[in-house]
Amino acid sequence: MLTAWRKRREDVWSHFSYDNIATKTTCRECGLSFRGKNTTNLKRHLQNGHFAIFSELQKTIADGGQPATKKAKMSNQNIEDAFTSTTKYKSDAKEQQIKEEAIATWIGCTGLPVTTVEDEDFILMMESLDKKFTVPKKTKISNLIEKHYENKKATFKKRLSSARKVCIGTDLWTKKGLTASFLGISCCFFCVEQQKPEHLLLALEQLDHPHTAQSIKACVEKCMQEWGILNEKVLTVITDNGSNMVAAFKHSAPEDEDSSSDDPDASILSESDSKETENLQCQDMGMDRMPCVVHTLQLVVHMINKEESINRVLNKVRSIVKLFRKSSVATQKILDECGLTVVNDCPTRWSSTYEMVARLLKVKESVCEVANEMGWDCLLSSEWQKLKSMQELLQPFAEHTQTLQSDTMSMSLILPALFDLLSHLADVEQNTSRDVAALARKMEGNVNQRFAWVLDPSDDKFSPLVAAACFLNPTVCQTLLNVADDNIQELLKQAEGYVVRCSQTQENHSDLEELNGPEPAPPAAASSSSSASSSSRQPVFRFLSKFRTKPKPKSSKCSVRQQMSQYKEELSQSITCETGMEFWLGKCDTFDHSLKPLALDILAMPASQPFAERVISITGDLTRGKRNRAxxxxxxxxxxxxxxxK
Incomplete structure (x- = not known):
């Protein structure tokens, strides 16, 4: 056992001396001698006979001086803590493993080099946080990142395997300088396990030039095969309007010139061979494509640049914004005035023209004041008024763009958004100036033309999927049912027919699985005694079993028509749910056994593919320089x- 001996109080003993032979203590101030060397007696003597010295001694202690006995006591108490603090975690300790996995996850998600863990400053930082933690080497971190990646991938594969329907999103992006291109592939589906929609990134593949339809299609098919996604599961593929994307997902797309064979004899096919090849292509491309709704909306918005009188004002606005953004003096002045600055538009950024116009109108007074101080020309009163009309024209497009670019649950909002925009454009035609009204009229025609596959049931490319999503969302369908418009009612009729067909197909598939039962297991090696006993219990008549019909499964399930009728009745009542997903999640699985799964699958789908685009914007730093070579x-x-x- 360790014992800390009491140390002498130097501040007290500086006024006394001790004689070891006589065992007496003598005061140096007055010469008085007394037996022993107890510090308390010495202090009492100073207090009674030398009060000034005693007061100074007390003041020294109050200013921070500690008696030696207290220091010894504290050092004795901290011995155990000192030994414990320097003991490192064992390599298999839970605390060590948790921190190692956290570092691996951080480096894996941010794309930082694994050599970060060998940086001196990083090691010092980790030691200051936990002295017991040993920072692992880069090899171990690499292995942990790979393990984390494989675990995540296995988890998502399990969720995808239980998904009934999925939606594939793709986007192609090229680096500045055209040195590398990347294809992002995402997947949206209703997760049965978690009972909510999910949107996952499946792959980010580097694509070599040229970006032909065949190379894009091959990349998507490779990704689907790796993740175990069957073509029958794909509800739709959402892409932008690029010609290579459109051709990649056509049901019978002709081969590009780049991918044609150089052998002249290869193009000589008989008539039967040609038909057979075409049929194989149709089967191979058994996925429907849907254009990105937000991309298409931006094409409508860009019509403002084709109207001469409107474009003239916009060009003047761009020149003013350019002057401000090039002048640090003007920028500082407008910041001092209102705390905001002007923003420029970008052709590839959604709703950027609206943001430029809206910001300029918001800081109008400050812009005019600073422009006068700088000696710059500004907009006329009539041009400011026209700019205000343009803001009112573009505002609904910006709002619906924001709504429709969500990762999930936005497909059912396409029809209401389009009807709202058409109604808005019709109002603008009657309540604004002549040139803005003419632009609104052209934009209205452009919306009807570009979205004929959604709005016009008689169009050759009409797809009832979007209308079905709207029909299955009671929060929007309830209002559309009461609209006295023949086109809307025809769309709802087409949607109802699509839902019934899909539900019946799914129901027939389920019934077929019930009738066929599980696949027979391979025969196991059984003993002769067990086989003999089983044959004695039940004689086998192969002739009768040939003609024996399988009994129909008894079920109390309602038909699809009954489920549809029940749903329509509920639409006539007040809907308290905020979203269609919430409405269907609260339905009974027994009654709506066919309609509920289909509704959840369709309502989970997005209206656009900005998730695949955000892959590049979020991970763009990872592609800089030579890092994309890995x-x-x-x-x-x-x-x-x-x-x-996720």
Whole structure:
């Protein structure tokens, strides 16, 4: 046992001396001698006979001086803590493993180099947080990142395997300088396990030039095969309006010139061979494509640049914005005035023209004041008024763009958004100036033309999927049912027919599985005694079993028509749910056994593919310089970063 001896109080003993032979203590101030050397007696003597010295001694202690006995006591108490604080975690300790996995997840999601863990400042930081933690080497971190990636991938594969329907989203992006291109592939579905919609990044593949339809199609098919996604599960594929994307998902797309064979004899086919090849292509491309709604809306918005009088005002606005953004003096002045600055538009950024116009109108007074001080020309009163009309024209487009670019549950909002925009454009035609009204009229025609596949049931490319999503969302369908418009009622009729067909197909598939039962297991090696006993119990008549019909399964399930009628009746009543997803999740599985799964699958789908676009904007730093040459590391980092909260 360790014992700390009491140390002498130097501040007290500086006024006394001790004689070891006589065992007496003598005061140096007055010469008085007394037996022993107890510090308390010495202090009492100073207090009674030398009060000034005693007061100074007390003041020294109050200013921070501690008696030696207290220091010894504290050092004795901290011995155990000192030994414990320097003991490192064992390599298999839970605390060590948790911190190692956290570092691996952080580096894997951010795309930082694994050599970060060998940086001196990083090691010092971790030691200051926990002295017991040993920072692992880069090899171990690489292995932990790979393990985390594989675990995440296995989890998502399990969820995808139980999904009934999925929606594939794709987007192609090229780096500045055209040195590398990347294809982002995402998947949206209703997760049966978690009972909510999910949107996952499946892959980020580097694509070589040229970006032909065949190369895009092959990349998507490879990704689907890796994730075990069957074509029958794909409800639709959402892409932009690029010609290569459109051709990649056509049911019978002709081969590009780039991918044609150089052998002249290869193009000589008989008539039967040609038909057979065409049929194979149709079967191979058994996925429907849907254009990105937000991309298409932006094409309508860009019509403002084709109207001469409107474009003239916009060009003047752009020149003013350019002057401000190039002048640090003007920028500082407008910041001092209103705390905001002007913003420029960008052709590839959604709703950027509206944001430029709206910001300029918001800081109008400050812009005019600073422009006068700088000696710059500004807009006329009539031009400011026209700019105000343009803001009112573009505002609904910006609002619906924001709504429709959500990752999930936005397909059912396409029809209401389009009807709202058409109604808005019709109002603008009657309540604004002549040139803005003419622009609104052209935009209205352009909306009807570009979205004929959604709005016009008689169109050759009409798809009832969007109308079905709207029909299955009671929060919007309830209002449309009461609209006295023949086109809307025809769309709802087409949607109802589509839902019935899909539900019956799914129901027939389920009934077929019930009738056929599970696949027979391979015969196991059984003993002769067990086979003999089983044959003695039940004689086998192969002739009779040939003609024996399988009994129909008894079920109390309602038909699809009954489920549809019940749903329509509920639409005539007040709907308290905020979303269609919430409405169907609260339905009974027994009664709505066919309609509920289909509704959940369709309502989970997005209206556009900005999720695939955000892959590049979020992980764009990972592609700078030479870092994109590590293709697997880039794809892994993008996968972990986009799916980190799922």
């Amino acid at each position: 293709e697997f590391t880039l794809a892994r980092s993008a996968f972990l970063k986009m799916n980190r909260s």
